[in-house]
Amino acid sequence: MPERKVITGNHAAAYACKSAGVEVVAAYPITPQSPVVEKISEFVESGELPNTQFVCVESEQSAISAVIAASQMGCRVFTASSANGLAYMYELLCWAAGSRLPIVMCIATRALGAPWSVWTDHQDAFSVRDVGFMQQFVESNQETYDTVLMSYRVAEDPRVYLPAFVSYDGYILSHTTMSVQIEDDDKVREFLPPLKHHLNLTDFDNVHSVNPVTPPGLTIRPEGNTPGYYEFRYSMQKAHEYSIEIVEEVAKEFGEKFGRYYGNGIYKSYQADDAEVLIFAVASVASESRGVVDTLRNEGLKVGLISLKLYRPFPIEHLRKAFSKAKLVVVFDRDVGYGVEGILCAELKTALYAAENRPKIRGFVVGLGGRDITADQLIGGVKLAVQEQEIPEVEKNTHVEFIGVHLEELGFKKEEF
């Protein structure tokens, strides 16, 4: 029987791991992700997860290494981290993706030091965008639970075989309780059958090595030619491209089975159909924007929201369609591509460059390091963007605007910033 539980985002991730029948977990604590590790330890010690091995490692580097190894033995695996822990894994994240391992990993998002911060922003999640993982952002604890399950399905699809991140906001979701439906194991198993991996080193009838030195060119041998690094990486890009369709397909199947839909599985739209101005954001920023849309609609502005769920691969076609009728897109980034602008904003510009109806795109940075994002700030951003629409200089701006920095209180004069 499905069970309704009032749980935090971290526990929703742990329950998803349990429902998925994960065989090996290795994780290392870091705020705000720690309760995931604690809950899984509890499941294992209490015997609730009798078939799961938990490797209580001494670092994130070892956590991801251990799950990489276990995945290569053909096991379904899980890990989770945040910010500094995630950054510490970087080399291995590339390794996991390059090995085409269907690892699912949660990121409880947190600002990257220095200076130390334990509060949310999306810099950590965005900074691993190019390692080769798929990545989804979520807005609720139920969505965390569901997206972990869906991510396994996609990651383990033989047309894909890629690892996947599921990113939820530190504290805002990780430590906030919400009602979450935990599905019946048998029903989950119907949706997510046991892993059929392309790799299983314990199969001694088919002995081979994984990830040897791979030269730039093909290896030409009478027994058969083998790919060079370039071909491996090409196939990774192709898997990303094809996976978009599969993400959509899996989300649809999930909805039919469990009755929960998250937009089209790629993005969630809110009041977007007739919107002239669209807000574009992920996770906590998107959640905060929903009320903003309502307020602005009441004031007569035709505003809507596109909350991006699938960030990697970046769903270019979908976004071109989603923004085809809008005049203006306002992007709120809880991250910065230092020296450029908000990462989401830059990526959207790239995606829409070749679109037939290219709206104006105006980006703002908000809420770094857990700075509260208020509705008023977002409303201010949208209104400013609307006012400035007709001023060509604004679109040509090469510097990025931060909303909600308090410089005057620190003694700086307005003209100094």
Next chain:
Amino acid sequence: MVLKVSEIPEEEMMLSGTRLCSGCGLQLAYRWALKALGPKTIVTNPASCSTVCGGVGGYTPLKVPVFYCCFETVAANAAGAAAALKAKGQDKDIVVLAWAGDGGTYDIGFQGLSGASERGDNFIFACVNNQAYMNTGIQRSGATPYGAKTTTTPILGKQQMNKNMLKIMEAHGLSYIAQTSTSHPRDIYEKFQKAREFNGKGVRYIEILGTCPPGWGFPTDKSIELARLAVQTGYWPLLERIEGKLVISSPSKRYMDKTKRKDIREFLKGQSRFRHLKEADFKIWEDYIDGMWEGIRLELEKQGDL
């Protein structure tokens, strides 16, 4: 128990034609270790000369499954593999071997090794100690001995002693620790077999002295001779620590007696990395060896084995 040569299987797990240098001690050790462990072995190997041994482009001389891993992560990889075998109920049948260089053991890989040892993860950790980062061009490591010239100690030679890794691993309370040398294939064989028998008893640590002609500076045909000299001078005692108890392996037993040991100069003078050493340096080496044996003597005495 004395191993009869006739009991050693003929089957090789490493075929000929690897890409390693001629005279490479590491290759010999790898071959004998795999022979001892047999076909039901899964190897994980971090960046090192051994990676090169695995061949390129998927064609490999190794007949057991090997998964290559990042430089610092071999122990954690082995831990993950061991956990997976447990999850699948195959942990009795299959043995996991972490096969690393001294860099991947003493230095960058140490945290993972220490963590896995403390947790009691079930695998064999083998360190082929060729006393420097050979794969990247002979840079110093924590295992490089006193005085040795490397490309990062190019003029003076290394000014520090090497880490005492055996003591460090002993402090982790491992069930099985052994030291062996490429000059003694039968000793290598027996120790890996023993480590396999200790399956289920956490990390088993074996360190092998791996002679390296280009890294140490000696002719390729002197590889075995030098490895043997390391034993005969008493510098590299073959030993085991079984459940904490120290056992000196037979080839090294006689070197308890200092007068039986060859002069360390014979070992040092055969290598260009030590060519610049002076009398005072030889003295440091002699003191190192004497001190080590004195420690061994005291311990055996305490154990009641003398």
